[in-house]
Amino acid sequence: METRRQKHLVLILAREFASNLATPTLIADDQGKLVFYNEAAESVVGRPFAEVGEMPLDEWTASFEPRTPHSGPLSPELRPTRIALDQRRAAHEDLRITSADGVERDVAVTAFPLFAHADEFVGIVAIFWRE
Amino acid sequence: MRVTIWGCRGSVPTPGPETITYGGNTSCVEVSLDDGTILVLDAGTGIRALGFDLLDRGMRKIHLCLTHLHLDHLEGLRFFAPLWDERVELDIWGPPSQELSLGERIARAFSPPLFPVDLRDVPAVVTFHDVPRVSWTIDRVSLSAQFVVHPGPTVGYRIETKSSSFAYIPDHEPALAGAIAGRSTDWVSGASLASGVDALIHDAQYFEDEYEERIGWGHSSVADAVAFTRAVGAGRLVLFHHEPRHSDVLLEQLEDRARELARGNGGHSPTLAREGMVVELP
Numbered sequence: 001m002e003t004r005r006q007k008h009l010v011l012i013l014a015r016e017f018a019s020n021l022a023t024p025t026l027i028a029d030d031q032g033k034l035v036f037y038n039e040a041a042e043s044v045v046g047r048p049f050a051e052v053g054e055m056p057l058d059e060w061t062a063s064f065e066p067r068t069p070h071s072g073p074l075s076p077e078l079r080p081t082r083i084a085l086d087q088r089r090a091a092h093e094d095l096r097i098t099s100a101d102g103v104e105r106d107v108a109v110t111a112f113p114l115f116a117h118a119d120e121f122v123g124i125v126a127i128f129w130r131e
Numbered sequence: 132m133r134v135t136i137w138g139c140r141g142s143v144p145t146p147g148p149e150t151i152t153y154g155g156n157t158s159c160v161e162v163s164l165d166d167g168t169i170l171v172l173d174a175g176t177g178i179r180a181l182g183f184d185l186l187d188r189g190m191r192k193i194h195l196c197l198t199h200l201h202l203d204h205l206e207g208l209r210f211f212a213p214l215w216d217e218r219v220e221l222d223i224w225g226p227p228s229q230e231l232s233l234g235e236r237i238a239r240a241f242s243p244p245l246f247p248v249d250l251r252d253v254p255a256v257v258t259f260h261d262v263p264r265v266s267w268t269i270d271r272v273s274l275s276a277q278f279v280v281h282p283g284p285t286v287g288y289r290i291e292t293k294s295s296s297f298a299y300i301p302d303h304e305p306a307l308a309g310a311i312a313g314r315s316t317d318w319v320s321g322a323s324l325a326s327g328v329d330a331l332i333h334d335a336q337y338f339e340d341e342y343e344e345r346i347g348w349g350h351s352s353v354a355d356a357v358a359f360t361r362a363v364g365a366g367r368l369v370l371f372h373h374e375p376r377h378s379d380v381l382l383e384q385l386e387d388r389a390r391e392l393a394r395g396n397g398g399h400s401p402t403l404a405r406e407g408m409v410v411e412l413p
Binding site: 007016 | 227229264277278279280307308309316317318319320322323
């Protein structure tokens with residue numbers, strides 16, 4: 001049976017939820033692909049989602065050079081989004097990033113996994129809290 | 132494939148002179164194939180008459196596919212004659228839940244104070260199945276089920292043979308997850324199920340102004356049903372899950388509105404589901 005590809009219902013609902021939030025929020029699927037971030041997040045990352053489109057979350061995240069609040073190195077596996085994807089648990093971290101507009105920003109990131117069923121991981125949500 | 136409507140009313144049965152044309156029984160649709168395969172979609176009160184008919188036709192193997200367990204989709208099961216016939220094998224498919232099995236949840240409707248006979252005491256051989264996450268086959272029919280926007284675990288079904296395809300999404304509020312028109316169908320609830328089907332039975336419970344007062348109740352306006360049909364490229368739209376307060380006269384106004392909205396779509400005009408209606412697919 002061939003049917004058109006469609007995002008999981010949980011991601012569809014998460015996107016609608018995020019698009020109505022004033023809190024910067026992004027969504028990635030179970031493969032670690034960035035599938036959406038909301039308008040509020042545009043002010044943090046410096047570009048609208050329509051310009052960025054879907055892409056690997058790691059690649060997108062790396063472009064902001066995430067580092068510790070004192071500008072020390074932060075290994076990729078310690079990023080909250082990576083922890084939520086790999087370990088499928090919630091994670092929180094204070095970070096310093098350089099946005100696409102060149103501005104250095106201090107943010108806190110909370111990421112958590114989305115499960116449609118106990119054994120069905122469908123993606124993650126990450127929320128950015130501006131300092 | 133032959134699709135027969137046995138009940139198309141939403142929420143609660145509505146017998147009476149004002150609903151004679153389109154009927155007052157709640158959701159039940161039969162899908163039958165020339166090879167004798169019988170699929171029953173939902174067990175609203177329409178299943179009662181279907182049950183007698185199936186026994187008259189000598190059917191002994193029946194698959195019942197439930198979209199969800201709201202009462203208007205389950206209340207007829209207790210009065211489904213094949214359930215009370217020991218010669219019948221009944222396979223019941225439905226959405227999984229984290230807490231209780233499908234059988235345990237259905238058994239609640241067969242227990243005091245709701246009903247005098249326990250589900251384990253019915254004569255038919257009943258087997259319960261959670262719908263798989265991938266498509267599966269029953270005889271020569273291919274089915275897929277996916278969760279759709281509606282309160283509580285609810286699926287829609289896509290049913291295909293080699294020559295035709297049909298989707299059944301009787302309780303669905305895709306607009307709750309964002310505007311349908313202009314959005315990639317990747318992000319539209321139910322789109323995979325209904326993509327390009329020959330016929331689509333879809334929730335169209337409300338006029339647009341009624342929907343504005345009932346956002347989040349899990350049902351669609353006629354405009355959203357038409358927009359969904361257009362977005363997924365479905366052929367014939369059958370308007371379903373009629374609002375209990377809508378008389379035959381009001382339903383025909385709703386059908387007129389659907390046809391007005393669908394004008395320019397090409398293909399079939401939307402039609403109201405009606406008890407006894409048969410949709411023949413190649």
